[in-house]
Each structure stands twice: as C-alpha cells, then as structure tokens.
Amino acid sequence: MPPVDPGAIRCLGILAGSGALPRSVAEACAGRGVDVFVVDLGGAAGGWIAGFTHERVALGQVGRVMALLSREGCEAVTMAGGVVRPPLSSLRFDRQGLALLPRLARLFRQGDDGLLSGVADIFEEHGFPVIGPDAFLPRAIAPAGSIVGTVSDTNEIETARAILDALSAFDIGQAVVVAQGRCLAVEAAEGTGAMLDRVAALRAATGETGGVLVKMPKRGQDARIDRPAIGPDTVRAAAAAGLDGIAVEAGGVFMLDDARLRRLAVETGLFLHGFEP
C-alpha cells in the first residue's frame, strides 16, 4: 500500500482502545477540521466518544468494522490505546472474521507488535491505510534532552538500553528498571504500571531507592503501531517505586497528558529525559 499523507486525510477511523491516546488523536483531528469516526473496541474507549461519531464493535467483527469504516467514508485508520488481549476462543467472530481465523490464530501466537502488525495488514488489505497515531500528535512525542530535572546516572540508562536492545528481537516488553547498575525488573505481558508496582513492593522490603525507568520502542518497530507511552500514572508509579527518574527514547515515546505529566514529575522530584535513538 503506497504511503499516505496524514495531512491530506479528510476522514480518519480511530480504532480506539483504553487510555488517553485515542481521545487526543480525535481532538487533534477535530481541531484541524478532519472528520473522525471512532470504533470503540469492545467498550474499552470510555465515555469521551460521545462527542464523536462512533460505533462499538466486538473484537472479531471484522466484516462489520470494515463496513462501518466504508459507510463513514474513512480514508485511513489509526490504532490507538490499550486492549486487553482476550483468549482467541472468547472472540465473537462474524463471517469475515471466521474466514481469517487461521491467520488470526497465528498472529495470536506472537508478541503484541507481531499481532498488531498483522492486524494492520488486514485493514490495509481491505483498502484502509494504517497510520501511526504519532502522525496526528507530533507534539505529544518525547523531545531530546532534559525535559524535567537532570539525569542522575547516565550509566543506568545505558545499561537499561542495552537490555532492551537484547530483548528487542523477542517482541517482549519495552521497559525495564535499572538501579545502581542492577536490573530490578523487566516488563513483559504485565505492562509498565504493574512492573513499577512490583519494584515498589521490592523496595518496601529493602528500603532502597534510586534508579531509572527506561522505555523505548523495539528496534524496527512497525511505524503503523502505537508508540510506547508514559503518562501521569507512570510518573506516580515511578515515584512510588522510589526511582530517580524516567528516560525515554526521543521521538519514539508518547508523553500523554503532557502538562500534567511534567507537573507531577516536578512535584515528585523525578527527572524526565529524552535520549537520542
């Protein structure tokens, strides 16, 4: 599928999961006069969709979602927000979904990036180019350099990046916690919040503090897929875990609810830093 100019799209379909990102994309588009059609994925999106044309679909209703996107005149789609990966056996498939079942079964055996890339392919085969949500929110992407405060220990960040690089080929998580040269936690299917809660529990036992959360996209991550994100909740959880700060790849990680995120970092004394890819 040839590349699409995000600036030329007149109607965008937003496949909306949970979290602040889908709403931010919708509002940014509306602010530029772009029509938005929100596909609420299994009810994950939340109440904000009332302000936009929207339909709720069950995961597995492949034919229905394609028909809705056509009906609304969507020229492209973006996938944004979180969806709890359901067991394949729990999905309610329509006829087109059932036809894709063998392929979906293979995709479900992959990590999140593999699964989402495969889903993006399916939309493109149905004539809807898939554009990463960062194209609509350029200012929500982490900048390079100090964002709040000053990095406490660049060696910790380098160690964390090396670990994430080593894991990159396996489509696992996108975040680790390193403190004083030692890796305390590696994120896999549980998500960044649960990983930080675990570090907080470890620290409650040992009394130690310090260290950094590092988050970055996988090497060669499909550009059509959500970038990893941090938000105010991430800052709160990192502070509760006694960390010194958060470092993310500049240009590669969303900063959701940016103003609140920065304010919370200042209030909790955490640094925020964007490192060059």
Place this chain on the structure above:
Amino acid sequence: MPPVDPGAIRCLGILAGSGALPRSVAEACAGRGVDVFVVDLGGAAGGWIAGFTHERVALGQVGRVMALLSREGCEAVTMAGGVVRPPLSSLRFDRQGLALLPRLARLFRQGDDGLLSGVADIFEEHGFPVIGPDAFLPRAIAPAGSIVGTVSDTNEIETARAILDALSAFDIGQAVVVAQGRCLAVEAAEGTGAMLDRVAALRAATGETGGVLVKMPKRGQDARIDRPAIGPDTVRAAAAAGLDGIAVEAGGVFMLDDARLRRLAVETGLFLHGFEP
C-alpha cells in the same frame, strides 16, 4: 586458589541462607561423616540448624565469620540458600568488613551472580576455598530428558532459552514464562515465585492456560555459586499459573525436595523436563 576435591574435605563451613538447600547439603555431608559448621546468615537459615554446630552472624561481620570458620577447622565453605539483599547502608560491619567497604559497595552495584562471585573471592582470599553446593548433592541436580510426563511444545522451550541467552550477559534473572510463542514474564529481582504469581494473575483476567516455565543458569556462571533451583513451591505456583510444565537445564538446576516435587508434578499434571545445555 588451587581446586579442592570436595570428597577430601573433613569439615565444611555452610554459609546458610533460607530454603531447603543448606539443610540438604548439611545432611548429605553428615551422612558421609563430614563435619559441618553452619553459619546462619542473619537468621535466614531456620530451625533445622539446631542439629548442627552453628553460629548466627550479621551480614557485614566479615572478621567474625572468618574467625569462626578458622576456630571450627573448616577446610572449605559452600554458599547455599537465599538471602534478601539488604541495602548496603543497613549492614552492621565489623572492622574487617569496614576495610572491605569500598569493594563491597562496588559488588552491590552488580547482579546477584556478580555480588556472590565477589563474596566467594573474599572467602578464598582468607584461605577458604569456595565449592558450589552441587558438589555435595550430585543427585539433586536435574537429569536430562523427561523427568515427569511429556513436553507439550518444544518450540516454547527453544524460545525461552533464546531469551535467557540474550539476557545472560546482564546478570538478570534465570527464568522466563513462554506460552504459545509469546513471552509472558521475565524474572529479574523479584524471584521465580513472584513471577509465576504474576502470570497466574494475568491468566485470571484472560482465562488462558498453557505454556512453560524455563529456568537455567546464566552462561558461564561461576561454579562456586548456587545453581538455580526449583522445588515443590515452584510446581505449585506453575500449576496455579495454568502452565503445561517446567523445563530446566540438565546438570544446571537443583531439584529441591525431589520426591515431593515429582509427586506434585504428577498430581497437578505438569511435565518436568531436563534439556541438554
């Protein structure tokens, strides 16, 4: 320090942390007529030490522990069992411990293997060769091949081994959970039990089952250090997480409380498998 023949030792010092391993070493030695002196590390060892000559030491009492080992005529020491890594600042150092403080501070910035290797060096510099506990418990080490039941999916085991290989250089954990080709959890400082509990919680949300726990030593792990271990608790937690089984490196992982471990695996329907290094 020249290699020591474990079979020729007449008195062994056991630096004993928590768990079943230190007691197993002590009983195996006593059964062969070898004198045992148990150093209870900060009270972690438990009540079983009453049956052996023992002393409790606080972590940081370097001079005292060396003097005790000399007094009891220990010809070598073994380090066995778990110790919760305390903050360096909480340690009660004696004079010899204080003299080692800069070196210990550097060791505390490493992963568990780096720290334990450095501690083993300190014992050897004081004239006590350090021998891995597996030398005294050859039959407690996992054999090659099927131990209980049959492996459900060798691809899952291969994926898990590749992830652990990639992480090996970073001295992180020694275990991962892979299910249907996807890595659900990576162990770091939290330990295998906490990692399995996390997978059980994920599964409670999704209803999925299947997958394997893979555990193995790091590449090039210092032979003086504890091998990783599984025990009845590991089997129980793996069953609660809905896994199909547990695979460990043959010759590289302890099977603690072997008979109960195997019985529990049979009862819970889990396979146990030893793969060739």
